[in-house]
Amino acid sequence: MPITTKHEDVRELVDGLNFAQKVDRSLELIREAWAEYGDGLVVANSLGKDSCVVWHLAKRVSPKIRGFAITTRFKPKKTVEFMNQEVARSPELRVFKNDEEIPDKLYASDPDxxxxxxxxxxxxxAVEEMSVTCWVTGLRCTEGRTRTDFQEVEERDQGLLKLNPILIWYEREVWQYVALYDVPVNPLYAEGYRSLGCAPCTQISTGPDERAGRWLGTSKCGGECGIHTRALKPDHQLNYQI
Ligand code: SF4
Structure with a gap:
Protein backbone atom coordinates (compact mmCIF):
# COMPACT_ATOMS: atom_id res chain seq x y z
CA MET A 1 0.00 0.00 0.00
CA PRO A 2 1.51 3.42 -0.89
CA ILE A 3 2.42 5.36 2.21
CA THR A 4 0.18 8.28 1.22
CA THR A 5 -2.95 6.14 1.62
CA LYS A 6 -2.29 5.16 5.25
CA HIS A 7 -4.99 6.44 7.58
CA GLU A 8 -5.89 4.39 10.61
CA ASP A 9 -7.65 5.13 13.87
CA VAL A 10 -4.87 6.84 15.76
CA ARG A 11 -6.42 6.51 19.23
CA GLU A 12 -6.85 2.76 18.78
CA LEU A 13 -3.19 2.46 17.88
CA VAL A 14 -2.06 4.53 20.87
CA ASP A 15 -3.54 2.05 23.35
CA GLY A 16 -3.65 -1.04 21.16
CA LEU A 17 0.05 -1.47 20.41
CA ASN A 18 2.79 -2.21 22.91
CA PHE A 19 6.16 -0.46 22.95
CA ALA A 20 7.94 -2.99 20.73
CA GLN A 21 5.10 -2.95 18.19
CA LYS A 22 5.20 0.84 18.09
CA VAL A 23 8.96 0.82 17.45
CA ASP A 24 8.48 -1.66 14.59
CA ARG A 25 5.65 0.41 13.15
CA SER A 26 7.71 3.62 13.28
CA LEU A 27 10.66 1.93 11.59
CA GLU A 28 8.38 0.55 8.90
CA LEU A 29 6.82 3.95 8.22
CA ILE A 30 10.25 5.55 7.81
CA ARG A 31 11.50 2.59 5.73
CA GLU A 32 8.55 2.83 3.33
CA ALA A 33 8.86 6.60 3.01
CA TRP A 34 12.61 6.35 2.46
CA ALA A 35 12.00 3.77 -0.31
CA GLU A 36 9.44 6.09 -1.91
CA TYR A 37 11.06 9.52 -1.40
CA GLY A 38 14.78 8.71 -1.14
CA ASP A 39 16.90 11.80 -0.57
CA GLY A 40 13.78 13.99 -0.54
CA LEU A 41 13.01 12.52 2.88
CA VAL A 42 14.46 14.78 5.58
CA VAL A 43 14.02 14.70 9.37
CA ALA A 44 12.98 17.97 11.02
CA ASN A 45 15.02 17.60 14.19
CA SER A 46 13.79 20.02 16.86
CA LEU A 47 16.49 18.64 19.21
CA GLY A 48 13.79 17.69 21.72
CA LYS A 49 13.56 14.15 23.08
CA ASP A 50 10.95 13.13 20.49
CA SER A 51 13.04 14.35 17.57
CA CYS A 52 16.12 12.65 19.01
CA VAL A 53 14.20 9.35 18.98
CA VAL A 54 12.99 9.92 15.42
CA TRP A 55 16.53 10.84 14.34
CA HIS A 56 17.82 7.60 15.90
CA LEU A 57 15.05 5.55 14.22
CA ALA A 58 15.80 7.20 10.87
CA LYS A 59 19.50 6.40 11.20
CA ARG A 60 18.58 2.75 11.81
CA VAL A 61 16.75 2.81 8.47
CA SER A 62 19.62 4.53 6.65
CA PRO A 63 22.63 6.49 7.91
CA LYS A 64 22.28 8.59 4.74
CA ILE A 65 19.04 10.23 5.86
CA ARG A 66 19.52 14.00 6.22
CA GLY A 67 18.01 16.38 8.73
CA PHE A 68 17.57 20.02 9.60
CA ALA A 69 17.33 21.84 12.91
CA ILE A 70 15.84 25.29 13.44
CA THR A 71 17.49 27.47 16.04
CA THR A 72 16.75 30.98 17.26
CA ARG A 73 18.61 33.74 19.10
CA PHE A 74 16.54 32.83 22.16
CA LYS A 75 17.46 29.16 22.53
CA PRO A 76 18.90 28.27 25.96
CA LYS A 77 22.69 27.95 26.07
CA LYS A 78 22.44 24.24 26.92
CA THR A 79 20.22 23.65 23.88
CA VAL A 80 22.73 25.39 21.61
CA GLU A 81 25.55 23.32 23.08
CA PHE A 82 23.53 20.14 22.59
CA MET A 83 22.73 21.17 19.00
CA ASN A 84 26.43 21.70 18.28
CA GLN A 85 27.21 18.25 19.68
CA GLU A 86 24.49 16.69 17.51
CA VAL A 87 25.82 18.42 14.39
CA ALA A 88 29.36 17.26 15.23
CA ARG A 89 28.05 13.68 15.52
CA SER A 90 25.95 14.01 12.35
CA PRO A 91 27.20 16.60 9.84
CA GLU A 92 24.24 15.73 7.59
CA LEU A 93 22.13 17.67 10.10
CA ARG A 94 21.89 21.25 8.81
CA VAL A 95 21.02 24.23 10.98
CA PHE A 96 18.78 27.09 9.82
CA LYS A 97 18.31 30.40 11.66
CA ASN A 98 16.67 33.73 10.92
CA ASP A 99 18.95 36.56 12.09
CA GLU A 100 16.85 39.44 10.79
CA GLU A 101 16.12 42.31 13.12
CA ILE A 102 12.84 42.05 14.99
CA PRO A 103 11.15 44.32 17.57
CA ASP A 104 12.51 44.05 21.10
CA LYS A 105 10.67 41.44 23.20
CA LEU A 106 8.41 40.46 20.33
CA TYR A 107 7.99 37.11 22.11
CA ALA A 108 6.03 38.99 24.82
CA SER A 109 4.04 41.40 22.64
CA ASP A 110 3.26 39.05 19.73
CA PRO A 111 4.54 35.48 20.24
CA ASP A 112 2.77 34.22 17.11
CA ALA A 126 15.07 24.38 4.94
CA VAL A 127 12.29 22.73 2.93
CA GLU A 128 13.24 24.81 -0.10
CA GLU A 129 17.03 24.58 0.14
CA MET A 130 17.15 20.86 0.92
CA SER A 131 14.55 20.01 -1.77
CA VAL A 132 12.40 18.25 0.80
CA THR A 133 9.48 16.20 -0.52
CA CYS A 134 8.80 14.28 2.70
CA TRP A 135 9.57 15.80 6.09
CA VAL A 136 9.66 13.62 9.16
CA THR A 137 8.70 15.00 12.56
CA GLY A 138 8.66 13.94 16.22
CA LEU A 139 5.09 15.06 16.76
CA ARG A 140 2.96 12.89 19.12
CA CYS A 141 -0.82 12.97 19.55
CA THR A 142 -0.51 12.40 23.33
CA GLU A 143 1.54 15.57 23.96
CA GLY A 144 -1.27 17.99 24.64
CA ARG A 145 -4.52 19.57 23.51
CA THR A 146 -3.14 20.95 20.22
CA ARG A 147 -1.78 17.64 18.97
CA THR A 148 -4.74 15.28 19.07
CA ASP A 149 -5.90 15.60 15.46
CA PHE A 150 -2.81 14.73 13.44
CA GLN A 151 -2.29 11.62 11.31
CA GLU A 152 0.84 9.55 10.83
CA VAL A 153 0.93 10.53 7.16
CA GLU A 154 -0.37 13.90 6.00
CA GLU A 155 -0.13 16.16 2.99
CA ARG A 156 -1.04 19.66 4.13
CA ASP A 157 1.17 21.30 1.49
CA GLN A 158 0.81 19.93 -2.01
CA GLY A 159 3.98 18.10 -2.97
CA LEU A 160 5.27 17.93 0.61
CA LEU A 161 4.39 14.79 2.52
CA LYS A 162 4.61 14.96 6.31
CA LEU A 163 5.44 11.80 8.20
CA ASN A 164 4.85 11.62 11.98
CA PRO A 165 6.33 8.18 12.70
CA ILE A 166 6.03 8.30 16.50
CA LEU A 167 2.60 9.96 16.52
CA ILE A 168 1.09 7.14 18.63
CA TRP A 169 3.83 6.97 21.26
CA TYR A 170 3.33 7.97 24.89
CA GLU A 171 5.87 10.20 26.65
CA ARG A 172 6.87 7.15 28.74
CA GLU A 173 7.67 5.19 25.57
CA VAL A 174 9.90 7.99 24.30
CA TRP A 175 11.92 7.82 27.51
CA GLN A 176 11.87 4.02 27.31
CA TYR A 177 13.46 4.21 23.86
CA VAL A 178 15.99 6.84 24.99
CA ALA A 179 17.04 4.59 27.88
CA LEU A 180 17.12 1.32 25.95
CA TYR A 181 19.03 2.68 22.95
CA ASP A 182 21.18 5.15 24.84
CA VAL A 183 20.01 8.13 22.79
CA PRO A 184 21.69 11.45 23.72
CA VAL A 185 19.20 14.11 24.86
CA ASN A 186 19.32 17.75 25.92
CA PRO A 187 20.60 18.02 29.54
CA LEU A 188 17.75 20.43 30.34
CA TYR A 189 15.47 17.41 30.78
CA ALA A 190 17.47 16.51 33.89
CA GLU A 191 16.40 19.87 35.36
CA GLY A 192 12.71 18.97 35.09
CA TYR A 193 11.65 20.37 31.71
CA ARG A 194 9.29 18.16 29.72
CA SER A 195 8.97 20.17 26.51
CA LEU A 196 11.73 22.46 25.30
CA GLY A 197 11.61 25.70 23.34
CA CYS A 198 13.12 29.17 23.48
CA ALA A 199 14.21 30.41 26.93
CA PRO A 200 11.66 33.25 27.37
CA CYS A 201 8.77 30.95 26.44
CA THR A 202 9.59 27.73 28.25
CA GLN A 203 9.08 26.88 31.90
CA ILE A 204 9.17 23.74 33.99
CA SER A 205 5.64 22.46 34.45
CA THR A 206 3.93 19.56 36.17
CA GLY A 207 0.54 17.99 35.52
CA PRO A 208 -0.86 15.93 32.71
CA ASP A 209 -0.25 18.33 29.79
CA GLU A 210 3.32 17.79 28.63
CA ARG A 211 3.42 21.11 26.78
CA ALA A 212 1.87 23.21 29.58
CA GLY A 213 5.19 24.98 30.25
CA ARG A 214 5.31 26.42 26.74
CA TRP A 215 4.25 30.10 26.40
CA LEU A 216 2.91 29.95 29.97
CA GLY A 217 0.91 33.05 30.88
CA THR A 218 0.06 33.96 27.27
CA SER A 219 -2.87 33.09 25.01
CA LYS A 220 -0.49 30.69 23.27
CA CYS A 221 -0.01 28.61 26.46
CA GLY A 222 0.63 24.94 25.65
CA GLY A 223 0.22 25.80 21.98
CA GLU A 224 2.20 25.60 18.78
CA CYS A 225 5.03 27.59 17.21
CA GLY A 226 3.37 27.21 13.82
CA ILE A 227 5.55 24.78 11.89
CA HIS A 228 2.84 22.13 12.26
CA THR A 229 -0.08 24.48 11.63
CA ARG A 230 1.11 26.94 8.98
CA ALA A 231 1.83 26.40 5.33
CA LEU A 232 5.44 25.64 4.54
CA LYS A 233 4.84 26.12 0.84
CA PRO A 234 2.44 29.09 0.99
CA ASP A 235 1.61 29.00 -2.71
CA HIS A 236 0.41 25.41 -2.43
CA GLN A 237 -1.57 25.53 0.76
CA LEU A 238 -4.13 22.74 1.03
CA ASN A 239 -5.42 22.39 4.57
CA TYR A 240 -4.00 24.76 7.14
CA GLN A 241 -5.60 26.40 10.14
CA ILE A 242 -4.15 29.89 9.80
S1 SF4 B 1 9.27 30.33 21.23
FE1 SF4 B 1 9.17 32.44 22.02
S2 SF4 B 1 11.19 33.38 21.60
FE2 SF4 B 1 11.02 31.48 20.39
S3 SF4 B 1 10.36 32.16 18.41
FE3 SF4 B 1 8.50 31.60 19.55
S4 SF4 B 1 7.80 33.47 20.61
FE4 SF4 B 1 9.90 33.83 19.84
Missing part, protein backbone atom coordinates in the same frame (compact mmCIF):
# COMPACT_ATOMS: atom_id res chain seq x y z
CA UNK A 113 4.61 36.74 14.95
CA UNK A 114 7.89 35.98 16.75
CA UNK A 115 7.51 32.24 16.12
CA UNK A 116 6.49 32.87 12.55
CA UNK A 117 9.65 34.88 11.88
CA UNK A 118 12.12 32.84 13.92
CA UNK A 119 10.78 29.30 13.52
CA UNK A 120 8.36 28.95 10.62
CA UNK A 121 10.33 31.08 8.16
CA UNK A 122 13.61 29.14 8.57
CA UNK A 123 11.64 25.89 8.26
CA UNK A 124 10.40 27.11 4.87
CA UNK A 125 14.00 27.87 3.90
Missing amino acids: RCCDLLKVQPTRW
